[in-house]
Amino acid sequence: MKMQLLGTALLSAAMAVGVAGQVQADDFPSKPLTLVVGWGAGGSTDIQARVLANVLEEQLGQPVNVVNQPGAGGGVALSRLAVSDDEGYTFVFGTSMTITFGPLSTETNYQLDDFRYVAGVTLGQSAIVTGEDRPFGDTWDGLIEYAKENPGTSYATQTALDRMIIEYIAQQEGLDLRIVPTSGGAGMAPLILSGDVDFAYSGGTHSGYADSGEMPVLLGLAEDRLAAYPDAPTLQEAGYDINAAEIRMAMVPKDTPDAHVERLAEALEVATQDERFIEITEERILMPVTWMPEDEVTQTLDDQVAGYKALLEELGGLPQDEE
Structure with missing residues (x-):
């Protein structure tokens, strides 16, 4: 009888922890978010990100603050993201080239598999x-x-x-x-x-x-x-x-909880159907709006990295810096 009561108590405790965890996941986000742009203010990525932030605020119910952190072709922003531990409350909106080619061309504190690629929302027109x-x-x-x-x-x-x-x-x-x-x-x-x-x-x-x-x-x-x-x-x-070919996408650290990634992805998918985002992207920046889920983006990036490695081997190494 005592063993039965103990088993029931343990089961109840486990269920309580599970419910608490689910409530916590369902509460995301419960505080303001930071959208980091790895380019200076006024460029096309920055202009697009600010409209995207407005749409995401409405979908997520929390402020989305845009922070510009230019440098190293978007690499400075990814360096910050690589050491972030706030579970998706900080995310980068940037271009695929930074993560596919950047680590091949210079020493970085991040690699392709250090992030999760929440969704692609735009096809670049570089x-x-x-x-x-x-x-x-x-x-x-x-x-x-x-x-x-x-x-x-x-x-x-x-x-x-x-x-x-x-x-x-x-x-x-x-x-x-x-x-x-x-x-x-x-x-x-x-x-x-x-x-x-x-x-x-x-x-x-x-x-x-x-x-x-x-x-x-x-x-x-x-x-x-x-x-x-x-x-x-x-x-x-x-x-x-x-x-x-370039994809503009949202990225989070690799250990971001699934529920948080899914919530961000849902909001981003809605953004790709929002007239404000479509207008700024297709009519002003003149880039096609798209929707690419995490698995598709990840596979595309893997393929590009393989292609760039092959090209570098053909060239015999990396581009040489100017004296």
Whole structure:
């Protein structure tokens, strides 16, 4: 009888703990969240993140504070996330290239499997861009011809991946370029618009100039031609066998509880159907809105890492820094 009562008591205690844990999971979030953007204020990722935060606040019932932490092509933000232990209350909204190529190109305190990829919400429209009235015009072939005849043609880079791509192209085409590091689209745009650099990488800032024509696109880095610049060839069409397709997504530390990840994913899925997010993404930034669940995003990132490793082996190593 005593053993039966003891068993009943233990069962009741276990059920109580389980119920308490479920209540705690159901309460997420019970305090404000922090959305970290690994790029400076004013760039396309930042603009999109601020609208996303507004939608998420309504869905999650808690403030979502946007914090900009630029540096290392988004790597500084991921370094912060890698040591976060607040179970999803801090998450990064960023681009896939930071996690797929960053750890391959430099020493980091994180790797691909240090995070969970809650959901992808946007397909990137990254590009190689230039400004108006350049001596080579607004075509990729024109730029290549000009750069061959003018050593020191300048290129503004933002990320480790775009730097690798341009180093690969320079090697293939026999170019001697001057590389100018910048931090985000807000840092790149003034250099292009003023004519201080000849061409540059853009993660999406160029979309703000689609109507004015102030920032022509020379080359698209997505798998398909860019929605707003259908005349610009893709990397593959230009003869470069590189898949640099980008996903914009939310990331949390790998030990974030399943219930928290699921709650964030639900809110993000609603955001992809929200008119405000669609408007800022598809009409202003000119990027397709999508919905990619965690397993699909994770598999896509795994495949890209394998592709980049193979490309680096083909190149014989990483891009060399400028003296």
